[in-house]
Amino acid sequence: MSLETIYKLVTNMLSASAVTLEVFFLTLLFSLPLGLLVASLRMSKYKIIQLPIRFYLLIMRGTPLILQLIFIYFLPSQLGDKLSVTIPMLPRFGAAILAFTLNYAAYFAEIYRGGIQAVPTGQHEAAAVLGLSKVQTFFRVVLPQVIKNILPAMGNEFMTLVKDTALAQTIGVMEIFRLAKSSTSTNSSILPMFVAGLFYLIMNSVVSKGFSSLGKRLDYYK
Amino acid sequence: MSLETIYKLVTNMLSASAVTLEVFFLTLLFSLPLGLLVASLRMSKYKIIQLPIRFYLLIMRGTPLILQLIFIYFLPSQLGDKLSVTIPMLPRFGAAILAFTLNYAAYFAEIYRGGIQAVPTGQHEAAAVLGLSKVQTFFRVVLPQVIKNILPAMGNEFMTLVKDTALAQTIGVMEIFRLAKSSTSTNSSILPMFVAGLFYLIMNSVVSKGFSSLGKRLDYYK
Amino acid sequence: AKKDGKDDTATTSKSDATYVILEEALAEEEYSVGFRKDDVALCQAFEKTLAEMKDDGKFAKIDKKWFGEEVNILDKTKIKADATDGSLEKVKTAGKFVLGLDASFPPMGFTDNDDTIVGYDIDLAREVCKRLGVELVLQAIDWTANDQELKSGNIDCIWNGFTTNPKRQAALCMSTPYLENSQVVVTLAGSNIKTLADLAGKTLTIQGASTAGDALDSKPDVKSGLKGGAAIEVDDNVLAMFDLKAGGSDAVLMDKVVAEYYVTNPNAGK
């Protein structure tokens, strides 16, 4: 590949990064709170709530994300076929975000659960005796401690998400990896793939730096 | 798809599962001990040892596995080109195992490290005062406790590995996912992909059951 | 395959040619446009417009742009205009026509270095849409899911060097073929594979989930002679050619139009 082509490729990738980052941030925006909800349902004492959640967790963690993407994107039309009605499809980007959200919420839920269970009951009891409400206890006392506990596990998942955004191309979302593949075909060179690799590496270095500095900032207490 | 085609597909997938399982077990066989070595080097007090290991960890965890696969597979020939010598290529399967091993060893190393650091210094000191050697202390006292600690994180990685085996198809290893893709194209039906999904789900259910029963067996101590 | 000698000039005229296309093709194929099974009227309208383009020379012009000569094989006599379903009206009312493609299949439809989707098929489609008075929308899709994309109404056709075959004819509304293709064997210059028979005991790579696999299945004698009794399937043609160059395999089986594009591309394999 000529230098000029490479230059063009990098420029294109920079703009495609916008989509990658959008997928990344939107997924986090939705899956971080959803995961919290799932975690709390998973910890419910009622089997009837717990069981479907466990099933959801099994599917999401047990099958490849790429299949979940395809499934969610095509589900409405397949369902429409079966029921002989027209169910409008989700836009590609929306479907990608939905699939990523559902998948990552499952992983986050399990991380939250571990983190929440690691907060000593004494903390809950102290808050209860002081008269703090359940909600106050959760958001003021428990959650901040959970965040500190789960930081390393979350860092890992965030880094994986950066790489997983590449799968969005499966349902036609144009992000870095798709661009790399196209360029690979056009120029018959695998260099674009490695340029993409560099992009992921840079993004992940940022993520990793972010987490380690957050970790240091939370180091003020034990 | 006709029932007969589906039946054939499932039969083919069952034999392709052999390859998937081979990738799974061989990767574990090599990366579990390699990860331990990497973890111990990562914890070295010498910067000169620590730094390259951190770089390795960053690359392995920061870039997509699929690129690592392609890279490792083509590395010898590219290198040979540059140096104008003929370096024999790795066989596809070997390259896949090597790439998976290097990648998973990085993840395992970080898990081991967390687990080893979680064993209280008191355990090391008690062993030292009793006269146990470093090696005895590690294998008799520390490692069993590490294993218990890291079981959940390992379970997650094992499940991810089951799904990641699908990537071996990138460089021509014939496993379940490749078969599903071919069948999907030939039959113009998405069904084979979901059959593959079911295969992964079943394997992962076994993995997950295995881990939870192992976890229960190690529950005899705290 | 069309034996017009172009292959030879293409491969030998370059001093740095790395790849050679075997003269003996493994299988002949034809490219069509795939529409939804029920969208016969739409398909026929496209066929009719293509026929007009053939008549007024536009088709030949596009041929020349991409292949240097007239290559299309559109047979006007096979085109009918008897369908009455509302598919054409639907597209016309919508004012746009969505073409689904893999966008990495040069020279038929691919993304150029300016991140624009171009290609022979794209030029044809653009002209047809202009004449039908609808806007052409290009939608990159994952090839694995092309069938779903079409069925679900995300795209109106698959037009991307789409090989016609009985299975696809049964599942889709396939247009009258407009281009001839063959599955050809690509080897490295200097390889001792000169004929299909030479493939015996050799490693052959193909792009997974492509019609190359179907073509190979139609030649059981060739297939069974291969090392391992089957082709190696990798993720895409570029990887296959890389693999060939690296020495991981002895030959690649792929679409002739694509092979020629790569073989004549001065950057191929860099």
Place this chain on the structure above:
Amino acid sequence: MENNHEKLLVMQDIYKAFDGTAVLKGISLEVNCGEVVAIIGPSGSGKSTLLRCATMLETVDAGTIRYLDKTMVTIGADGKAKYSDKKQLKEIRLCFGLVFQNFNLFPHFSVMQNITEAPIRVLGQSKQDAEANARNLLAKMGLSEKEDAYPCQLSGGQQQRISIARALALNPKILFFDEPTSALDPELIGEILKVIRDLAAEKMTMVVVTHEMTFARDVADRVIFMDEGVIVEQGVAADIIKNPQSERTRAFLRRVE
């Protein structure tokens, strides 16, 4: 010292079982305003459980608990414990404070935040008021210079004093202590006992589960000896410790001494 006989806390016939094992077997306990009660007894006798029932960390199976004129739980029509409505329970919660054995400070809050969190969020005090009050309490605990420290930077004894300040910040009428010194080094125990002595001098009503016999003897108006879920013996501290009536008490005191 029992100069004020208004009954601040009345617990009657409290029963509590865990998984079918009875832990409190009909305990009745009254605490007067300004009184200091020490509860002693062997491990597993139900002392903590009693405090936890009084502070609503556990629900009782049967029995009555009343703070002043506010009923927390009484016996329902079905003979089982019937708790009052949420509003009433919320009010009752403001009557008492509890100091835990292992402090249970909020590790992510500074000392100041630990003390002011509840006054601000529960009592609705302004930040200024809450902090002014907290500074008074810190001064009383001899920890004025620690208001910006985090719990992990403090010694056990300091942490325990902060947790007492945290409980006092809500102006409770009665303060429960569950072995406030048992997680502390012997040297640090003195600090806490001094704080409790000072509170007693200010006529704070307190119920203290303790192993510190000297403390029980010197400060408590009344000592209660519990064993196996019942109150075996109670009375003026010095008497019980010097002349235990029951054999069980005697055996226990021998072991602790």
Place this chain on the structure above:
Amino acid sequence: MENNHEKLLVMQDIYKAFDGTAVLKGISLEVNCGEVVAIIGPSGSGKSTLLRCATMLETVDAGTIRYLDKTMVTIGADGKAKYSDKKQLKEIRLCFGLVFQNFNLFPHFSVMQNITEAPIRVLGQSKQDAEANARNLLAKMGLSEKEDAYPCQLSGGQQQRISIARALALNPKILFFDEPTSALDPELIGEILKVIRDLAAEKMTMVVVTHEMTFARDVADRVIFMDEGVIVEQGVAADIIKNPQSERTRAFLRRVE
């Protein structure tokens, strides 16, 4: 009681600093065979560090340590501490045992495995011999029925007794204890003190860091009072406790009492 004046342990002029802060500032200590020495002193005075230096968990910066005729560390040509070779250190390691404040039992091993691990792996005893010996020790500790239990199933006092048995299983000549009772409930303290008393009666040489003044008074032949990295005062236990010579000792004893 000092009937045997052979010097089992001799520490001379021990210096030890952490990150430039001196923690042991020239400590000299001799322990005779069969002697029981109690070390007392305020928190941070260096008691644990002293034990850790004697048991090779920390290296000294300067000074001499000798067990019987075996030198562990001496002053090298450059004036710094010079440790003996590995073989010698390994032999010395067999001379002593250390009982930790928080037990440090191996949680994944049963009680029996905890005790037999070192005799089998370090002394090369056969499993039968090691287990027979372990059973004797368990009987002595009153824990015969616990040999298959895991540490987490035992009370703190039981865990501590197991950890004593574990140390004794290697037949040490001298046993160090670092606050063996401070992680225990007051009721359980007695169990451990009784075990140490029994060992003293058998003429086991012991050095015990402790806050238990009664124990120091009743069992120790000699009490050493440390403060800020030096030995302030030492002598017969009863004397020191009743009539401390130094003001620092007096202040400390007042606080602990």
